[in-house]
Amino acid sequence: MNSAPPPPGTLHPALVSLVPEVDALREVGRMLWQRGWSVGTSSNYSVVVNRDPLTLLVTASGKDKGRLERNDFVLVDEFGKPTTGGQPKSSAETLLHVVAASQPEVGAVLHTHSIWTTILSDHFAAQGGFEIAGYEMLKGLDGISTHDTAWWVEIFENTQHIPTLAEQVRQRLDDVSRPLRYGYLIRKHGLYTWGRDLNEARRHIEIIEFLLECTARRMILAGELRPAGVL
Numbered sequence: 001m002n003s004a005p006p007p008p009g010t011l012h013p014a015l016v017s018l019v020p021e022v023d024a025l026r027e028v029g030r031m032l033w034q035r036g037w038s039v040g041t042s043s044n045y046s047v048v049v050n051r052d053p054l055t056l057l058v059t060a061s062g063k064d065k066g067r068l069e070r071n072d073f074v075l076v077d078e079f080g081k082p083t084t085g086g087q088p089k090s091s092a093e094t095l096l097h098v099v100a101a102s103q104p105e106v107g108a109v110l111h112t113h114s115i116w117t118t119i120l121s122d123h124f125a126a127q128g129g130f131e132i133a134g135y136e137m138l139k140g141l142d143g144i145s146t147h148d149t150a151w152w153v154e155i156f157e158n159t160q161h162i163p164t165l166a167e168q169v170r171q172r173l174d175d176v177s178r179p180l181r182y183g184y185l186i187r188k189h190g191l192y193t194w195g196r197d198l199n200e201a202r203r204h205i206e207i208i209e210f211l212l213e214c215t216a217r218r219m220i221l222a223g224e225l226r227p228a229g230v231l
Contacts, residue, residue: 013084014083014087015071018049019070021049025068025073025198026068029043029045029059029065029066030065030066032045032110033064038113039113041062043059043110043111043190044093046058046109047107047198048101048106048108054077054078055075055078056076056097058075059072059073060074060087060088060089061092071088075087078102080094080097093111095162096111096165097109097111099170099173100169102170102173105196107195107197109192109194110192110193110201110205112191113189114190114212117189119216119225120185120215121190123225124153125155125187128154129154129155129185132151132153133151134150137210137211137214138151138207140203140207141182141204151181151211153183153184154184155185156168156184157187165186183204
């Protein structure tokens, strides 16, 4: 694990066979940056490249998501550790990707830091979440076929101890009586969502961001939410 990184301009050997996946994540990063959902060096993204053993391609830590290069990615194992040496450091939140990807139907995980996820995750934190219901755009989430439905948006308290948060998320994912579906918010932090593949995860994040913005703007118009500087 202590081997040196590749020379400048040379792709790391672990990524040579994964150029299509790398480039697909770079494209998603540019889109999310352009939408204002992944500003600065915030956010992280991953795709499952092997199921047995579980192996993920994850964005490296501290990278501008609108300008990702091919070497700005890390191949990690089921414990969130790099599979080989010489790779950059992965995000501190890699374990959250591993937990989500441990579900057999998940092939990609996206994490963003938008204004609306940050505001709503703080506003509803004391309730542990909030419900979104009745919107036509709910049909953009996999398995929902009518607007006449409701989705509970779970909120987890923010912490710098990611293993603790990862375990909390894992327990909710394993709760068959109250399953955690489509994604969740972290208080004053952002959104995690996923899909069967990267295209579905991308669709889910666009749908969820739309629904969250509708929720926040409706509350602002009703005088139920008055975040400073938001019109």
